[in-house]
Amino acid sequence: MATITNYLPYLAGIGVALTWGFSFMFTSGALDHLPPFHLLGLRFATAVTAMFILRVLGVVNIKVKPADYLNLLPLALFQPILYFSTETTGILLTSSSYSGMMIAIIPIFVAILAAIILHEYPNLCQLFFILASVTGAIFIIYMDAQSIAGVNPVGTVFLLLAVIAAAGFNIASRKASVNHPPLRTTWVMMVVGAVVFNTISLIQHISDGNMDAYFAPLPEIWTAVIYLGVISSVAAFFMYNYVLSKIRASQASVFANMVTVVAIAAGVTFRGEVVFWYHLTGTAAILLGVWGTNYFAPKNQSYQEVRQASKGTN
Secondary structure: OHHHHHHHHHHHHHHHHHHOOOOOHEEEHHOOOOOOOHHHHHHHHHHHHHHHHHHHOOOOOOOOOOOHHHHHHHHHHHHHHHHHHHHHHHHHOHHHHHHHHHHHHHHHHHHHHHHHHHHHHOHHHHHHHHHHHHHHHHHHHOHHHHOOOOOOHHHHHHHHHHHHHHHHHHHHHHHHHOOOHHHHHHHHHHHHHHHHHHHHHHHHHHOOHHHHOOOHHHHHHHHHHHHHHHHHHHHHHHEEEEEEEEOOOOHHHHHHHHHHHHHHHHHHHHHHOOOOOOHHHHHHHHHHHHHHHHHHOOOOOOOOHHHHHHHHHO
C-alpha cells in the first residue's frame, strides 16, 4: 500500500517546477541592474551563506570531507558552472522564449544518456509521454510570435551546450546518489558555484576598475538575490537532487518542463497576461507527459536497484 513517502519524490519534483518557474521573473529584473556573472556570484554566495547558517544552527547536518569535493566536482561543473554560464549567454544572444524552447528538449537528452551510461531504459509508454511533455513545452513557446524572432546561431550553440550540461548533471547526480546524500551534493554545488562565479565577477570588476560597484546594486535587487540564492538554488537543487536519488533520471527530467506551465500561471496571476488556446493545449500535453512518464516507470526506482537489476541480467 502506497504511503506519503512513496509520493515525496513527485511532490519534490512539483516543488522544483514551482520554484524555477518563478525564478525567471526575478532573474530578468536583476539583470537590468548588473551583468550575468555578477548576479550568479551573488546568487551562489547567498546560497552558501544560507546553508552555512543552517549548519551552524543545527537545522541541517551536512558532513563533507575534502575527498567529497573532488568526487562531486564533475557534477558541480555540469551544474551550476557550465549550465548557468551557457544558458545565461544563450538568453542574452537570443530571447527568453526561444531559450525556453531549446531548454525544453533536455528530457530527450537525459533519456538518451541515461540509457547509455546508467542502463536505465525507458519503455515505449515512457518514451511516448516524454515526447508529449517536450512537444507541449515547445508548442507553447513556438506559438508565441516572438519565439522565432531574432534567432542568433551563436546563441543557439550556447543553449545547446546548456542542454547537454543539464543532461550531464542529471546523470551525474543520479550516479552520485549512491554514495552522497542530497544535502552534501547540494552543498558542494553551491560552494563551487560561489567560488567560480564570484572569481569571474571580481576579475571583471578589477579589469573595469570599478570594485566599488560590486555591492552597489544590492538595494535594488536584494529580494531577487535572496529568492534566487535561497529558494531557487538551495531549496530547489536539494529537492531535485533528492528526486534524482529516488526515481530514474528520465522521470525526473520531465518535471523541468512544468516550469513552462508555472511561468504561464505566474504571468496570468502577477502580470495580467492573457491565456490563449495553445497555452491550454500545451499545458495539457506537459502535464500528461509528466504523469505518464512516472506512472509507467519500472518498479526499481533507485540507481542502486537499477545497478543490481542490471548485474542480475548479465
